[in-house]
Amino acid sequence: MVLTSLDDDQAVETVSIPLAGKSSIADYMVVASGKSTRQVASMAQKLSEKIKAEFGRSPRVEGLPTADWVLIDAGDVIVHLFRPEVRSFYNLERMWAFGDTPAAGNA
Template sequence: MPQAQIQPAQTGATPPTTIDHGDPVLALVLQSLDDDQAQELVTIDLDGKSSIGDYMVIASGRSTRQVAAMAQKLGERLKQAGFGNPRIEGLPAADWVLVDAGGVIVHLFRPEVRTFYNLERMWGFDGPSGAA
């Protein structure tokens, strides 16, 4: 399967991540977040780490308004593409919004909230391969 380099939206923010674009939901999620100018995009392969999904995507928005808009647009795009109606949690405050797209779990943060929770470290993200 073809491999693609995903560059972080903010230059130098996060090392590039190599991921398999064979998953159409993951490809749509990454394209949607890129279109909406998500920052510090990280994809973590959950294979062998968790049964909650296949991938975890973590990204930042510059404000609560951008985080909420990215989540809502992602939900609409997933539904329009025929991937069902994803569950979205955290929209009222929009400091941390979780989008459950089935096999892809998406966490959208304001930068300071993302730094506080540091999910990348918790899930063992260790550089370009995304593997611990």
């Protein structure tokens, strides 16, 4: 549902990272970019509403006022939405991909 929502909102470079064996904070981490703060904020708001409608609980959302980096904690899935410049600065995919083989194009 998270990936479909982000795809519908034209998220860029969406990556799903399984966290099994890496962390107990969630089962998956999803990282995606929006082209502007407006798009990042819109994707975050829509995704939060869909999570609440489908699962009956509101996810925790951090960073929405500036929308450079928005974190959505939906329990089993943690979603990070970035503007591209901020995403490349923090490079979360690299930090959480330890033990994995590099993705095509990232080697």
